[in-house]
Amino acid sequence: MVKVGIPRALLYYQYYPMWKTFFEELGAEVVVSPPTTQATLSAGSSRVVADTCLPVKIFCGHVLALVDKCDYIFIPALRSVKSKIYNCSKFLGLPDMTRAVIPECPPILDIDIDINKGKRRLYQAIYVLGRHLSRSPLKVRKAALAAWQAHREYKELMVNESLAPPQAIAGVTAEKHSTPNQASIALVGHPYLLYDELINHRLTHRLEQAGYRVLTPEMLTAEQLETAITRLTGQPYWTYEEEVVGSGGHYLESGVEGAIGVIAFGCGPDSLMMDMVQRQAIRLKTTPFMSLTLEEHSAEAGVVTRLEAFLDMIQRKKRRGAEVCV
Amino acid sequence: METYLGIDVGSVTTKFAVLDSKDKLVFHLYLPTQGKPIEMVQEGLKEVKKQLPKEVNICGVATTGSARYLAGVIVGADLVKNEITSHAVGALHYFPQAQTVVEIGGQDSKIILIRDGIVTDFGMNTVCAAGTGSFLDHQALRLNMNIEQFSQRSLESTTPVRIAGRCTVFAESDMIHKQQMGHRTEDILYGLCQALVRNYLNNVGLGKDIQPPVIFQGGVAFNQGIVKALREELDTEVIVPPHHEVMGAIGAALLVHEEMSATQQESQFKGFGISEIKYRTSSFECKACPNLCEIAQLSINGKALARWGGRCDMWERAE
Structure with a gap:
């Protein structure tokens, strides 16, 4: 059976069920790289060109982990998923960059996804991708439809059951975290930062240890995200703006105890988008907000100290509120 | 006399502050860390003991600063607090x-x-x-x-x-x-x-x-x-403010006073005798998974007291 490798990085968390369904429908076996470790990062860092960001270094590490483990590696060039909305240049050139820095990489299955060019071009691109695995256009069409269905179910599952992508992918049910009235903290940012425990120094785990329920962008509906973006910036410009501006804008007015914005050091689009959220937090003054910048530091002190201080701030504020009421 | 001790072990300096039961500063000390946080905590404690009257009773100890966990284990801290909260509490006490x-x-x-x-x-x-x-x-x-x-x-x-x-x-x-x-x-x-x-x-x-x-x-x-x-x-x-350099330690002492009053518990302070103990720190690379975490270990006479630095809790739990 043909093996298609999928790196557990960048867009994996948004689209894995869709990609998996597509390739499996076409008779391939899907292999996912193991979760990020220090070794993944070191391997990736040694290959990338200068001035790449941490998530891209980790992506390269995942590709390296798949070398010799599969016949093809799937790396899409995701240009735009909505009309007149653009993606970061690192996403646009991802397959080409990977080919250049990892020459030993198995053949890359790439696809240009650009909705601005019209649906017809998108269908053609999907067909070209599918042809690597099947000669039958009908079979490719069927696989694409099944993949789209799987994607929609995945999205709905996360919204309906308030699940984060790793849980939804692993098929965890919601009962585990259904303590009623549990105080919650919202994490705002891209999934490749929020669910990669190496990048974020186990942020979710630390918050859960402190007794909080963790809410993330994927748990919101498309309408909630769009409403918040409209309120904050009007027309979005960046792909995945909803993960930052949309979820940030929503959670700041949703009654959570606090919101934490997570960005990677040196990320251009995020520095603009997170600033919007920060400004909104200052304007509203209702929900404590902190932004965490993640970089390659292996020391956790920076994240831990900030997190402890943030939680102290929330608790002391709450306690003071209770005293005033009495 | 009932007192509360705050120790702020920073990257460059180590600070001590002793407050009485009315939160008045009775003694403070400012030492260079010189890259030796353990020795400086021990030395500082010796000095604190020397300067304070005999009948003083330490009813609570808190550590803060970047070496707060390490210092916390050594002195037997009742509270380990981040330096941001400590500084805010210290400033608010005076202003x-x-x-x-x-x-x-x-x-x-x-x-x-x-x-x-x-x-x-x-x-x-x-x-x-x-x-x-x-x-x-x-x-x-x-x-x-x-x-x-x-x-x-x-x-x-x-x-x-x-x-x-x-x-x-x-x-x-x-x-x-x-x-x-x-x-x-x-x-x-x-x-x-x-x-x-x-x-x-x-x-x-x-x-x-x-x-x-x-x-x-x-x-x-x-x-x-x-x-x-x-x-x-x-x-x-x-x-x-006066004592601006030890404000983190003062904040920590205030916080532990607050904490001890709320819980009504005995302090876990290990006493001034710890200045004489020989602590050993060592580190090793954990090979249990590809993360290869650097684990730091604090021990006395070959017996491990505490470990840090892992991405998981494996070594923190280990005896």
Whole structure:
């Protein structure tokens, strides 16, 4: 059976069920790289060109982990998923960059996804991708439809059951975290930062240890995200703006105890988008907000100290509120 | 006498503060860490014991600062608190009306915004350490003066030169350039103070609503040049409290007093005798998974007391 490798990085968390369904429908076996470790990062860092960001270094590490483990590696060039909305240049050139820095990489299955060019071009691109695995256009069409269905179910599952992508992918049910009235903290940012425990120094785990329920962008509906973006910036410009501006804008007015914005050091689009959220937090003054910048530091002190201080701030504020009421 | 001890082990200095039951400061101590946090905690405790009256009873100990977990295990802390909360609590104790706390230490700098007596926002320097105490120390050393002379000389400046404060490396080459052009040392020094204050406000203070009164604490508040530059740049009242350098330790002591009063428990303080114990630190690379975490270990007589540094809890739990 043909093996298609999928790196557990960048867009994996948004689209894995869709990609998996597509390739499996076409008779391939899907292999996912193991979760990020220090070794993944070191391997990736040694290959990338200068001035790449941490998530891209980790992506390269995942590709390296798949070398010799599969016949093809799937790396899409995701240009735009909505009309007149653009993606970061690192996403646009991802397959080409990977080919250049990892020459030993198995053949890359790439696809240009650009909705601005019209649906017809998108269908053609999907067909070209599918042809690597099947000669039958009908079979490719069927696989694409099944993949789209799987994607929609995945999205709905996360919204309906308030699940984060790793849980939804692993098929965890919601009962585990259904303590009623549990105080919650919202994490705002891209999934490749929020669910990669190496990048974020186990942020979710630390918050859960402190007794909080963790809410993330994927748990919101498309309408909630769009409403918040409209309120904050009007027309979005960046792909995945909803993960930052949309979820940030929503959670700041949703009654959570606090919101934490997570960005990677040196990320251009995020520095603009997170600033919007920060400004909104200052304007509203209702929900404590902190932004965490993640970089390659292996020391956790920076994240831990900030997190402890943030939680102290929330608790002391709450306690003071209770005293005033009495 | 009932007392509470706060220990703030920072990257460059180690601070001790002892408060009585009415939260009055009875003793404080400021020591260089010299890269030996354990020894300095032991030495500091010896000094604290010597200076305090015999009948003193330590009813609670708290540690803070970047070595708070290490120090916490050694002294048997009742509370281990991050330095941001400690500094805010310390400042509020002396200035309940404070709205902004500026804290610049040896390796990091913070800003804490307070409204109606509660912390509403804070910031800490991220990837850049430009403008912290270590850099000032280094520059003073390069100019062959101590930091006190730096502070005095910078005040004599009449026409400060412009220095790029964005990055310590650039600031240094800028300073050397100005010095080779023939500018006066005091003008270069004050120019550096201005650059560092600008850098602090543009990085740590970015987007923060700085309202007076501004409380300036931490070791760098000793530096008159920085205090003056901060006053000029903010164009507002900047208060440097007495004992500003031990404010983190005072905050920690206040917090442990609060905690002990709430829980009504006995302190876990291991006593002044720990100054005599020989602690050993070691580290090893955990090979249990590809993360290869560096685990640090603290032990007495070959018996492990505590371990840190893992991405999982495996070594922290291990006996």
